[in-house]
Amino acid sequence: MSIHPGRIHTLTPLPYTGGPVAYWMSRDQRADDNWALIHARNSAMASRASFRVIFTLAPSFLNATSRHYQFMLTGLCETERALAERNIPMYVILGDPAEIILQFIRKHAIKLLVTDFDPIRIKQRWCARIASSAAIPFHEIDAHNIVPCRFVSQKKEFAARTIRPKINRLLDSFLTPFPKPASMPSANMRGHRRNNWDAIASSRNTTMTAPEINWIVPGARAAHTRLTAVIKTTLKRYHHDANDPALDAASRLSPYLHFGQLSAQRVALSVDTAADVPPEAKESFLEQLIVRRELADNFCLNEKHYDIPAGFPAWAKRTLAKHAKDKREYLYTYKLFEEAKTHDALWNAAQTQLRREGYMHGYMRMYWAKKILEWTRSPAEAMRIAVRLNDTWQLDGRDPNGYTGIAWSVGGVHDRPWGEHPVFGQIRYMNYNGCKSKFDIAKYIERYGAST
Ligand SMILES: Cc1cc2nc3c(=O)[nH]c(=O)nc-3n(C[C@H](O)[C@H](O)[C@H](O)COP(=O)(O)OP(=O)(O)OC[C@H]3O[C@@H](n4cnc5c(N)ncnc54)[C@H](O)[C@@H]3O)c2cc1C
Numbered sequence: 001m002s003i004h005p006g007r008i009h010t011l012t013p014l015p016y017t018g019g020p021v022a023y024w025m026s027r028d029q030r031a032d033d034n035w036a037l038i039h040a041r042n043s044a045m046a047s048r049a050s051f052r053v054i055f056t057l058a059p060s061f062l063n064a065t066s067r068h069y070q071f072m073l074t075g076l077c078e079t080e081r082a083l084a085e086r087n088i089p090m091y092v093i094l095g096d097p098a099e100i101i102l103q104f105i106r107k108h109a110i111k112l113l114v115t116d117f118d119p120i121r122i123k124q125r126w127c128a129r130i131a132s133s134a135a136i137p138f139h140e141i142d143a144h145n146i147v148p149c150r151f152v153s154q155k156k157e158f159a160a161r162t163i164r165p166k167i168n169r170l171l172d173s174f175l176t177p178f179p180k181p182a183s184m185p186s187a188n189m190r191g192h193r194r195n196n197w198d199a200i201a202s203s204r205n206t207t208m209t210a211p212e213i214n215w216i217v218p219g220a221r222a223a224h225t226r227l228t229a230v231i232k233t234t235l236k237r238y239h240h241d242a243n244d245p246a247l248d249a250a251s252r253l254s255p256y257l258h259f260g261q262l263s264a265q266r267v268a269l270s271v272d273t274a275a276d277v278p279p280e281a282k283e284s285f286l287e288q289l290i291v292r293r294e295l296a297d298n299f300c301l302n303e304k305h306y307d308i309p310a311g312f313p314a315w316a317k318r319t320l321a322k323h324a325k326d327k328r329e330y331l332y333t334y335k336l337f338e339e340a341k342t343h344d345a346l347w348n349a350a351q352t353q354l355r356r357e358g359y360m361h362g363y364m365r366m367y368w369a370k371k372i373l374e375w376t377r378s379p380a381e382a383m384r385i386a387v388r389l390n391d392t393w394q395l396d397g398r399d400p401n402g403y404t405g406i407a408w409s410v411g412g413v414h415d416r417p418w419g420e421h422p423v424f425g426q427i428r429y430m431n432y433n434g435c436k437s438k439f440d441i442a443k444y445i446e447r448y449g450a451s452t
Pocket of ligand 1: 253255288290292293294296362363369397398401403405406408409
């Protein structure tokens with residue numbers, strides 16, 4: 001079964017006429033339910049060529065900490081085993097990704113390079129460098145979105161309401177079952193030595209450490225277990241409970257989705273067909289999983305300033321400029337924010353949840369980012385601090401969802417003007433009393449504690 005042509009974006013306009021194929025696995029770190037892997041493997045099998053997977057491990061990456069590397073490497077080790085069972089060798093090589101890929105192409109005489117789609121600036125730059133230097137066909141496959149990001153829209157969308165009908169029109173064509181996994185001939189593994197994961201783990205030179213977390217088990221198998229449990233339990237009341245931080249009823253699938261240990265398409269297919277889950281719950285969950293998530297990819301792909309105020313809509317820039325000199329009642333440094341040492345017990349509890357678990361409830365993420373705007377000197381400083389904290393501490397950080405969620409909270413991206421408030425101007429405002437009337441903040445604060 002070949003993949004939908006709408007998933008394929010050609011980075012070098014050259015035809016593949018046979019010969020060794022490599023899949024540069026990057027964002028979608030799984031052996032199953034992966035359209036990029038399927039496309040690469042199908043191409044190799046059709047021309048009876050060899051097929052390899054390569055993962056490049058950058059020595060440091062967008063504030064990633066030991067916590068992120070541990071989660072990712074454990075998942076990759078499982079992926080290597082699953083691939084080996086299908087006679088697909090996986091190479092993990094440390095260093096500058098574009099340089100490694102170019103060397104790999106030369107060393108293994110690769111004739112078709114496939115990678116997965118990621119709108120984040122750094123991955124787009126690596127791809128551009130490889131495309132300009134390698135004289136072979138290079139295909140980028142969207143294995144992360146259900147409806148491929150480049151296919152659904154060729155421009156920056158205004159809001160969920162503008163992308164939703166475009167996604168819905170195409171959903172039936174793309175939300176299709178995955179083909180059964182197929183194996184390569186055993187000769188495809190010949191001469192390959194498995195990776196030494198201890199050596200790989202100790203070769204990272206990240207100096208940033210974070211306490212390990214134990215509420216989540218890394219890897220594709222654990223991701224599927226979690227998905228099954230969510231469908232059996234909290235999903236049924238998602239439409240009522242997911243927005244209540246005191247109930248903790250959201251799926252917590254985001255780390256698995258971020259590292260591509262779980263396919264969003266697999267999640268959507270499982271939710272779609274789940275028995276005993278009311279349609280309102282399915283609809284509300286799929287709105288987040290599909291529309292909001294794909295809108296974030298659309299923003300990061302089409303707005304190069306996705307993490308600074310230059311990427312805000314014109315009305316938001318104007319209103320924030322008008323309030324630039326407003327008095328800030330509190331001002332905090334990065335360190336005080338990081339250590340959860342503000343005057344606000346609710347904010348501190350959210351930051352404590354983040355530090356302790358590498359996860360923060362979705363509703364609290366909005367409050368958390370908006371208060372950073374309120375308690376810093378400028379929207380630019382707020383963006384810098386929020387992005388750095390998010391990328392450093394969220395296990396699902398360094399993701400289009402994060403950059404877009406922060407730009408939504410601080411800079412009105414995908415939102416509209418609301419009533420005027422000091423500092424915020426017409427950016428949607430949130431405050432402590434609003435949270436108090438919405439959920440049991442005492443319960444949330446008690447659970448995570450405040451460090452003031
Ligand atoms: C300031 C701020 C920062 C954020 N940072 C990140 C981040 O770093 N990484 C990240 O993945 N998400 C981020 N989000 C989006 C969202 O809050 C998280 O995806 C969600 O809370 C993850 O928890 P969950 O898996 O339990 O979500 P659930 O409610 O169970 O949702 C299921 C899935 O839908 C997607 N989703 C849910 N809400 C959103 C949303 N608002 N935008 C886009 N996709 C969504 C996610 O993939 C999520 O895993 C951020 C939002 C804000 C406002």
